[in-house]
Amino acid sequence: MNIFLLRFSTLMVFLFGTMLSLPGFGQDQIVTYLNKHRHIVAEKDSAQYIRTLTPGKEPNAPYKLLEQYITGEVYRTGSAFFFHDRITLVDLVTTFQKDGKKISEEQYVDGVLAGDCRYYYKNGQLKSEMIAPGRVGKGRENLKMDVPPAKLMVFYDSLGTQLVKDGNGQVKDMNDDKDFEEGAYKNGYKDGQWKGTFLKRKYSYTERYAEGKLIEGTSVDSAGTEVSYSKVEERPVYPDGMPALYRFIGMNYRYPRQAYQQRVNGAVVLSFVVDKEGKLVDIKVVQDLGLGTGEEGVRVLRAAPRWKPGKLRGIPVRVSFTIPIHLNLQG
Template sequence: MYRFNFLFFGLCCVFLTASAQRRNTYFIKNNGARVTERDSADFIRHVIEPDPGSEFYKVKEYYLDGTVKSTGFSSKIYPPLYEGLRTTFYPNGNLEETAHFIKGHEIDTATSYYPDGKLYSVRVYSITPEQAKQLLWVAPDEKILTVKDMTGKDLTVNGNGEYIAYDNDFKEILERGQLKEGLHEGVWTGKTKDSSANYTETYVHGKLISGESINAQHITYKYTEAYIQPVFKGGMKRFYSYLASHIKYPPSCYKAGIQGVAQMKFTIERDGTLTDIKVLNAIHPDIAAEATRVMRASPKWEPGKMRGEPVRVAYNIPLSFHL
């Protein structure tokens, strides 16, 4: 067996080089998935190399008719890890939201608007820039200070009142409940965007105490965490060990000194099995084949859950082959 150093880089990381193209173009669905054809996309993303003296890539997104969807900056090419001000717009050209980021985390104040331009909400995030720089995966505390209805009437003032969440078209109410000092309080009710489940949750000072959801098949789930990410059984350290002990460096690449990073995409099914395993980037076919093989042979994962119910989750991970 050939000896080699197997390096596994953190989830969803993409390593950049100074030789990046001047502009990368991606076709994206509204759920964040990349597609290969423009006609299959919901919008187009351009990632442009940094200006002289800047370390951040410019990210500009457009609806298919050419209307600007968003502008911002990112420290990564794909997927974006937003830095600084990001501004989003509705298809009609009106301002949708302004928000500020550090390492992909929202900080400071985010302001949202209705499609007609009226103010919708103001949110603040307690995470400091220093915390965001140190903790890549930290979840900042959010407080909702202002909420207005579609006529401009106050629903929440200084963090106290009612909150209403809508679908993307602002035609259906998806969730509603009371706010106290900017945090969820008492009983909240809602439904998923596809109306496949209804739920009732109880909060105390922003903390979820209990929840109950009922899906389209009338199955009831009880939970205390609204969202649980999928994870390899035994934890990610065991996953790293699995990769290190099962990947076999392709002999053809070993002899030729070929290295590379396979950007893997796969789906974790409701039962924990992996499906739809693909290599997203152009890489030596033998490395791509080995990366695909080892992922297909992976033991089951603990599935992701949404409000207690197991759900399918798309996952991206880079596998690095280095001699």
């Protein structure tokens, strides 16, 4: 979206979650630094991962993706397209532990899981196999549709006992925060009653599914307060939708005088958190063009209206975003 701010100038805004990559200084490769939450940081000293994108050998071929732990070990390999400061994963993407054991093997089409995927325990043992359907439909309408649930075909517990075969069985699983979930799979999809805990066991929940679709859910906190919900996850929402945010930034961002006089062009990249009340907090400049361009971006975001907060199983949660503001003086 182009919004005229000053004579012969445009501002382009693109907002998305944490799937963002910034050009490095090299002409052939694109390098970015990521923190432990997989959010972009400006300095290597603040990073736990390094992402390198190497152009493909053929025209219109995807970049070769290599992500490493800051200590040099391979974290993730695969392919990705790069456009408007973001990556879109394609084909096989493999993730590794520091010791070289696989964490996952996933297939992507246009940035969405699509195809056979495998996941592993820390000891390298196979945990599960699933088939991800990708998006249904084609073209622009495809981008507006929710992704259908994946089909779980195989599941093993940590001792190697198979609990799900050919999409049918009973599962009890636990993550690194000791949160668990348990319930039945039927023909590859969650079915009937499921229960578990989340947010580091601060909450418990019960849910009812039919053919993988959530029918109803209830969360309970430590005081016994219940919250009902119909979606497991809800992203934060800006008032009147994202086009309204684009207009707000376009109408309120002003080129600093020096930056305008020196014809500064490029991307100012900001990160922020939408907190549990919908306020924008922890606003930081990830990439700065100097001459006050980053500070102006921070000022505009601080003045933005509150969002509708994100929720996990009906409970408000903090959600991080990264936004590039593309400044392009013409003429």
